Amino acid sequence: MPFPNIDPIPLPAPVWLFKVLHMVTLSLHFVAVNLLIGGLLLATVWNLVAKSKKAQAEAAKAIAIRLPIVMTYVINLGVPPLLFAQVLYGRALYTSSILIGLYWIGVILLLMFGYYLLYQVAKRAEEGKTWWWLSLVSLLVISYIARIYTANMTLMLRPEVWLEMYRSSAIGAQMPTGDPTVLPRWLMMMVSSLTLTGVAVTVLAASSKSLSLEAKNLLRSWGAAVALICLIAEAAIGLWLWQVQPAKVVELLLGSKYLYGVYLWWGSLLLLALLVIWTKLREGALPAAVSALAAVVSVSAAVVLRDGIRDMTLLVKGLDVWQQPVVSSWSVVALFLGLFIAGLAVVGWMISLAIGVARKGVEQNV
Numbered sequence: 116m117p118f119p120n121i122d123p124i125p126l127p128a129p130v131w132l133f134k135v136l137h138m139v140t141l142s143l144h145f146v147a148v149n150l151l152i153g154g155l156l157l158a159t160v161w162n163l164v165a166k167s168k169k170a171q172a173e174a175a176k177a178i179a180i181r182l183p184i185v186m187t188y189v190i191n192l193g194v195p196p197l198l199f200a201q202v203l204y205g206r207a208l209y210t211s212s213i214l215i216g217l218y219w220i221g222v223i224l225l226l227m228f229g230y231y232l233l234y235q236v237a238k239r240a241e242e243g244k245t246w247w248w249l250s251l252v253s254l255l256v257i258s259y260i261a262r263i264y265t266a267n268m269t270l271m272l273r274p275e276v277w278l279e280m281y282r283s284s285a286i287g288a289q290m291p292t293g294d295p296t297v298l299p300r301w302l303m304m305m306v307s308s309l310t311l312t313g314v315a316v317t318v319l320a321a322s323s324k325s326l327s328l329e330a331k332n333l334l335r336s337w338g339a340a341v342a343l344i345c346l347i348a349e350a351a352i353g354l355w356l357w358q359v360q361p362a363k364v365v366e367l368l369l370g371s372k373y374l375y376g377v378y379l380w381w382g383s384l385l386l387l388a389l390l391v392i393w394t395k396l397r398e399g400a401l402p403a404a405v406s407a408l409a410a411v412v413s414v415s416a417a418v419v420l421r422d423g424i425r426d427m428t429l430l431v432k433g434l435d436v437w438q439q440p441v442v443s444s445w446s447v448v449a450l451f452l453g454l455f456i457a458g459l460a461v462v463g464w465m466i467s468l469a470i471g472v473a474r475k476g477v478e479q480n481v
């Protein structure tokens with residue numbers, strides 16, 4: 116058994132509950148990560164060409180000033196799934212985190228630097244100065260953080276390489292090599308970021324009261340085009356990812372309930388492609404809003420599939436996540452759920468207040 120011993124303290128709630136909470140909160144984290152990476156990419160390109168093109172300048176600014184807020188969501192929505200993942204998969208996840216320890220701790224410094232750059236970008240955007248080189252550096256830093264996350268989440272599935280890695284660097288000054296799933300997995304995150312952001316900017320175009328007509332047209336038609344192209348790329352990377360999974364993992368996945376996740380993911384890609392074409396052809400809030408909903412479903416389907424790949428891979432290697440001692444403490448669970456729902460309601464209230472304030476500001480300017 117290559118995994119460390121099981122924690123002597125039993126789980127305080129059933130495995131299924133932790134899994135549901137993990138998938139819900141991780142979907143929210145992924146939506147925020149996608150908006151951050153995709154937003155940085157689009158805004159950087161548009162600011163780069165902005166000198167000669169007014170609509171691009173306006174669109175780039177509209178995205179740039181929102182990115183620091185998106186980053187707060189990336190971080191805050193990352194904490195809950197990290198806690199749930201540690202509860203469920205601690206024996207694998209703690210080990211892989213230690214094996215790449217220097218890089219893992221380095222995430223904090225990289226995060227602070229990338230975040231600082233976002234504030235600089237937003238400030239320069241407000242002042243009407245160019246900033247694409249700053250957002251480009253931030254994009255590179257943040258993409259590298261994503262790369263470190265992918266390294267950790269895949270290394271936790273490979274107990275067979277742990278001992279050798281520990282022998283070669285006990286302080287974790289190394290990144291794992293030789294895993295064919297890493298590149299397509301990281302690329303999938305990058306490309307799906309552009310898909311979701313493409314859809315999100317069509318929502319921005321449909322809902323903004325302050326943007327010019329040219330900027331709105333640019334956001335809608337380019338947003339939809341980018342989303343459509345990236346959906347095709349996502350399908351290709353999906354096939355690649357599937358093909359590099361070990362045969363036993365694929366067999367177990369197809370024989371389990373996760374098969375519905377496969378259907379849901381492919382179905383959501385297809386539906387989203389049709390909705391995005393509708394958004395490109397027709398102005399208005401409805402196509403953009405429905406597409407956004409489908410895009411979030413697609414992210415959640417990817418989270419479910421990813422969960423299946425992890426569980427089946429660990430099962431093949433001897434760890435069954437469902438076989439853990441559980442002593443449910445329902446009063447604590449009820450308290451947690453109450454606070455969790457109240458927290459979500461407060462966040463929703465904050466967002467609605469922020470939108471109200473922004474609208475008032477726009478009306479006053481008019």
Ligand code: HEM
Nearest residue numbers: 148189190193194196197200257260261264265268300304
């Ligand atoms: C700019 C900052 C961040 C980026 C770009 C980012 C990106 C990513 C990516 C790409 C993955 C998927 C990796 C994979 O499975 O291939 C991921 C997973 C995850 N991230 Fe983030 N992340 C960021 C910050 C954070 C922070 C600050 C936290 C927590 C405090 C966090 C918590 C998580 C968790 C818990 C997972 C998945 C764990 C699991 O597999 O169950 N992330 N992140």
